[in-house]
Amino acid sequence: SQKIEQNSEALNIQEGKTATLTCNYTNYSPAYLQWYRQDPGRGPVFLLLIRENEKEKRKERLKVTFDTTLKQSLFHITASQPADSATYLCALALGGDMRFGAGTRLTVKP
Amino acid sequence: DTGVSQDPRHKITKRGQNVTFRCDPISEHNRLYWYRQTLGQGPEFLTYFQNEAQLEKSRLLSDRFSAERPKGSFSTLEIQRTEQGDSAMYLCASSLVASGEDEQFFGPGTRLTVL
Numbered sequence: 001s002q003k004i005e006q007n008s009e010a011l012n013i014q015e016g017k018t019a020t021l022t023c024n025y026t027n028y029s030p031a032y033l034q035w036y037r038q039d040p041g042r043g044p045v046f047l048l049l050i051r052e053n054e055k056e057k058r059k060e061r062l063k064v065t066f067d068t069t070l071k072q073s074l075f076h077i078t079a080s081q082p083a084d085s086a087t088y089l090c091a092l093a094l095g096g097d098m099r100f101g102a103g104t105r106l107t108v109k110p
Numbered sequence: 111d112t113g114v115s116q117d118p119r120h121k122i123t124k125r126g127q128n129v130t131f132r133c134d135p136i137s138e139h140n141r142l143y144w145y146r147q148t149l150g151q152g153p154e155f156l157t158y159f160q161n162e163a164q165l166e167k168s169r170l171l172s173d174r175f176s177a178e179r180p181k182g183s184f185s186t187l188e189i190q191r192t193e194q195g196d197s198a199m200y201l202c203a204s205s206l207v208a209s210g211e212d213e214q215f216f217g218p219g220t221r222l223t224v225l
Contacts, residue, residue, distance in 0.1 A: 009150070034213070043114075043201050043216030044153065089152050093212055096166050098143070100152030 002027040004101040012107045021075040021104045023090030030092035033073050038087045080108045114217035116202050122223045130188045131220045135204030142185050145201040153201055192224045
């Protein structure tokens with residue numbers, strides 16, 4: 001069966017450290033993968049997209065890697081801040097529809 | 111505000127009633143998506159439109175759910191004979207598909223509570 005798994009429900013780190021979130025998938029061959037941020041009571045907000053032929057993409061303090069052999073994407077936030085506390089969702093594009101993982105709730109402590 | 115809007119933001123209904131939600135996407139976007147999200151889960155794909163054509167519908171979606179996008183602009187999602195298991199946040203998103211990218215812009219959602 002098809003699955004998208006994000007490494008843990010919750011991740012707690014200290015301010016200034018690098019947060020690393022994992023997204024693993026099985027039985028999918030996505031054309032691209034996206035990462036979204038979701039705050040409580042709000043809709044997700046797009047952060048980054050990485051295509052199957054790209055290994056790494058960066059945007060400010062964010063970095064995403066995509067390994068289609070391992071079927072895994074890593075999402076890094078460097079120099080984390082309390083304002084980065086949120087739930088982060090990975091999403092796989094399958095034709096017209098997007099499949100989301102359950103998300104990882106990140107808490108950055110001052 | 112030129113983002114995606116949804117109406118109503120909250121809906122409480124009794125089991126067995128019909129409900130209808132509206133989504134107004136970003137005006138130049140040609141794709142519109144509906145998702146359902148329950149606590150602790152990611153958004154679950156329901157259906158999507160490209161312009162006015164409904165191109166895909168989740169196999170998980172029962173016949174009680176129907177969506178329309180009559181003029182390729184706003185969309186409605188109707189749930190007939192609501193059940194308690196329908197209680198969730200219903201999210202709408204829109205995107206402009208170009209070069210295979212599909213960055214989705216989400217609305218604030220409609221929270222449905224079925225008593």
